[in-house]
Amino acid sequence: MSDLHREIKELIIDALGLEDINADDIGDDQTLFGEGLGLDSVDALELGLAIQKKYGIKIDADAKDTRNHFSNVASLAAFVTAKQAA
Numbered sequence: 001m002s003d004l005h006r007e008i009k010e011l012i013i014d015a016l017g018l019e020d021i022n023a024d025d026i027g028d029d030q031t032l033f034g035e036g037l038g039l040d041s042v043d044a045l046e047l048g049l050a051i052q053k054k055y056g057i058k059i060d061a062d063a064k065d066t067r068n069h070f071s072n073v074a075s076l077a078a079f080v081t082a083k084q085a086a
Helices: 003-016 042-053 073-085
Strands: none
Touching: 003 042, 003 073, 042 073
């Protein structure tokens, strides 16, 4: 597991107060919302704010591809990397 993937998993746990799980319990390709980890739209907002604050990037909630970036840890890591490189 890459350092960024682990950081994002720990950010998800900390930002959303998920006390029952640890980073190893979240798969890189596990769906974060619905049937996967079970996050909802409120969690998405909180996670988006936490990512913006931690990584200093801007997330456009209205962009059509934003939902895809939040589908799993791997896609979030790719999104953060791309935004930081821009």
